Amino acid sequence: MEKIIDESKQGTSLVIEANEKNARKLYIESYGCQMNFSDSEIVASILAKEGFNTTQILEEADLVLVNTCSIREKAEQTIRKRLEQFNAVKRHRPAMKVGVLGCMAERLKHKFLEEEHIVDLVVGPDAYKDLPNLLEEIDNGREAINVILSKEETYADISPIRLNSNGITAFVSITRGCDNMCTFCVVPFTRGRERSRDPQSIINEINDLYERGFKEITLLGQNVDSYLWYGGGLKKDFDKASDIQKATSVNFAQLLDLVASRFPKMRIRFSTSNPQDMTLDVIHTMAQYHNICKSIHLPVQSGSNRILQAMNRLHTREEYFELIDNIRRIIPECGISQDMIAGFPTETEQDHQDTLSLMQYVKYDFGFMFAYSERPGTLAARKIEDDIPEEVKKRRLAEIIDLQQQHSMERTQAQIGKIVEVLVEGNSKKSDQHWMGRNTQNTVVVFPKENYRKGDFVNVKITSCTSTTLIGEAIGYGQMQ
Ligand code: SAH
Numbered sequence: 001m002e003k004i005i006d007e008s009k010q011g012t013s014l015v016i017e018a019n020e021k022n023a024r025k026l027y028i029e030s031y032g033c034q035m036n037f038s039d040s041e042i043v044a045s046i047l048a049k050e051g052f053n054t055t056q057i058l059e060e061a062d063l064v065l066v067n068t069c070s071i072r073e074k075a076e077q078t079i080r081k082r083l084e085q086f087n088a089v090k091r092h093r094p095a096m097k098v099g100v101l102g103c104m105a106e107r108l109k110h111k112f113l114e115e116e117h118i119v120d121l122v123v124g125p126d127a128y129k130d131l132p133n134l135l136e137e138i139d140n141g142r143e144a145i146n147v148i149l150s151k152e153e154t155y156a157d158i159s160p161i162r163l164n165s166n167g168i169t170a171f172v173s174i175t176r177g178c179d180n181m182c183t184f185c186v187v188p189f190t191r192g193r194e195r196s197r198d199p200q201s202i203i204n205e206i207n208d209l210y211e212r213g214f215k216e217i218t219l220l221g222q223n224v225d226s227y228l229w230y231g232g233g234l235k236k237d238f239d240k241a242s243d244i245q246k247a248t249s250v251n252f253a254q255l256l257d258l259v260a261s262r263f264p265k266m267r268i269r270f271s272t273s274n275p276q277d278m279t280l281d282v283i284h285t286m287a288q289y290h291n292i293c294k295s296i297h298l299p300v301q302s303g304s305n306r307i308l309q310a311m312n313r314l315h316t317r318e319e320y321f322e323l324i325d326n327i328r329r330i331i332p333e334c335g336i337s338q339d340m341i342a343g344f345p346t347e348t349e350q351d352h353q354d355t356l357s358l359m360q361y362v363k364y365d366f367g368f369m370f371a372y373s374e375r376p377g378t379l380a381a382r383k384i385e386d387d388i389p390e391e392v393k394k395r396r397l398a399e400i401i402d403l404q405q406q407h408s409m410e411r412t413q414a415q416i417g418k419i420v421e422v423l424v425e426g427n428s429k430k431s432d433q434h435w436m437g438r439n440t441q442n443t444v445v446v447f448p449k450e451n452y453r454k455g456d457f458v459n460v461k462i463t464s465c466t467s468t469t470l471i472g473e474a475i476g477y478g479q480m481q
């Protein structure tokens with residue numbers, strides 16, 4: 001899953017190997033973006049030290065935690081239903097405690113704890129280190145809450161326990177929060193201001209993964225290209241940093257260079273890039289290293305300048321095209337993917353046509369496409385009426401999805417006959433006689449296993465495809481083996 005919301009993983013409960021000394025059982029379920037799944041690994045790590053093993057059986061849990069997502073109304077509704085189910089179980093097991101983590105914590109804390117009494121514990125994304133204290137509170141029969149957003153917290157010192165891992169690919173978070181204030185988005189409110197993590201702690205975490213046999217890492221953040229380390233603190237306070245801090249600061253291109261050169265046998269991916277913050281330096285660094293994957297997730301949200309402005313996306317359609325042209329010039333084989341929102345308030349048919357024509361220009365490899373969902377508290381919710389009828393949003397979204405499917409098909413078909421390097425992640429979903437992995441562009445590749453093993457880099461000759469999957473045959477080990 002590259003960033004974002006992988007529907008097949010929503011609500012997955014996560015388990016890790018049991019520590020025999022641990023007596024209590026934690027059931028933890030995650031929703032939303034990869035950052036949430038990654039945060040659940042941090043939470044499991046903190047709670048392992050408090051005597052908790054993870055379980056996938058809800059009925060035997062002492063503590064049930066839901067890592068929640070607020071990005072669209074539908075996500076919140078799904079989680080609410082789930083909380084009702086947990087409460088039904090709790091009626092038979094009154095000692096079981098239920099807690100809400102993540103993005104819904106801040107927004108709905110009073111409702112959950114005081115009005116509806118459906119949870120015992122509410123913890124926001126920057127307060128997970130407070131969990132041991134909060135658990136003591138609930139053990140003593142009190143409700144517990146901490147939704148304070150931090151200027152500093154990056155969990156740099158927590159070594160996340162890998163939950164449900166394939167042992168080959170892992171996510172490493174490098175920034176938290178977001179300062180962009182896109183007018184439709186709740187993230188700046190639920191996750192706070194942007195801060196970057198100490199590069200040394202990033203290197204240490206990757207080194208640990210490397211020594212345990214992992215072969216690919218994805219550097220994670222709401223806006224990775226905005227990464228800036230100058231000794232700690234908020235991105236917005238960089239201006240106030242000392243001259244030495246400024247001179248020794250590390251930006252995203254430099255971090256990529258650092259990681260790629262230090263771990264030549266590991267594949268490096270990153271997600272997500274915001275067009276306004278992606279520099280030519282980053283593109284050149286990608287081109288320079290074979291082990292940095294040639295794939296960029298570059299959400300654009302709309303193809304209309306008027307709508308981009310209303311969304312507070314700080315670039316125009318023309319500037320976006322310039323960035324795409326630069327990527328294609330410097331890295332011709334680069335995979336490019338998008339996020340798109342259909343039916344933002346005031347969007348006209350012409351604006352929608354602009355979105356389709358932007359897609360025609362770029363021809364994305366794949367995308368995540370959504371109907372606009374008004375989020376309470378955002379600037380759009382406060383200032384602009386959600387005036388596009390639901391059926392219009394749905395129709396425009398369907399047109400966007402249809403066009404994306406055509407482009408995905410064209411992009412995969414263009415790979416037929418080519419030889420691509422694949423990192424084997426595990427069995428193909430459909431057959432245990434086939435391996436599944438990804439090429440550098442992040443497209444899934446399936447091929448007969450022969451004598452290759454999980455974790456191998458294999459050159460595969462592509463013979464056929466669907467719009468999402470390349471099918472081929474192994475012809476030998478890849479360059480990174
Ligand atoms: N910076 C993050 C954005 C996280 S939200 C990133 O790029 O990964 C992921 C996507 O959800 C956004 O790119 C946007 O397309 C979509 N989204 C966010 N808020 C939305 C809303 N209110 N309605 C519909 N889609 C939304």
Ligand code: F3S
Pocket residue numbers: 178179180181182185186187188222223274
């Ligand atoms: Fe949201 Fe825009 Fe940041 S989509 S996460 S405010 S880049």
